[in-house]
Amino acid sequence: xxxxxxxxxxxxxxxxxxxxxxxxxxxxxxxxxxxxxxxxxxxxxxxxxxxxxxxxxxxxxxxxxxxxxxxxxxxxxxxxxxxx
Numbered sequence: 355x356x357x358x359x360x361x362x363x364x365x366x367x368x369x370x371x372x373x374x375x376x377x378x379x380x381x382x383x384x385x386x387x388x389x390x391x392x393x394x395x396x397x398x399x400x401x402x403x404x405x406x407x408x409x410x411x412x413x414x415x416x417x418x419x420x421x422x423x424x425x426x427x428x429x430x431x432x433x434x435x436x437x438x
Contacts, residue, residue: 360393368397375424382427388435390428399425 367374381387394400406421 355389360390364393364397378424378428382431384431386435387428387432391432394425400429 363377367377381390398404404425405423408418408420411417411419
């Protein structure tokens with residue numbers, strides 16, 4: 355993939371949460387996800403502060419849910435590819 359295409363894609367997903375979700379959904383099943391590893395890391399997508407925090411369940415004090423991090427499945431796919 356060309357550097358220009360990577361830059362353009364990163365700009366698009368930065369400004370649109372639904373596009374970001376779609377991008378990471380596709381990356382989670384991509385056959386060559388590793389070409390995105392360094393650009394995404396450099397753009398700060400793997401920063402721990404981007405991981406959603408647990409949220410208290412409405413009307414159930416003391417109960418929490420952990421929202422799904424849209425990047426997580428892509429990281430799993432990348433780690434599987436790196437292992438091979």
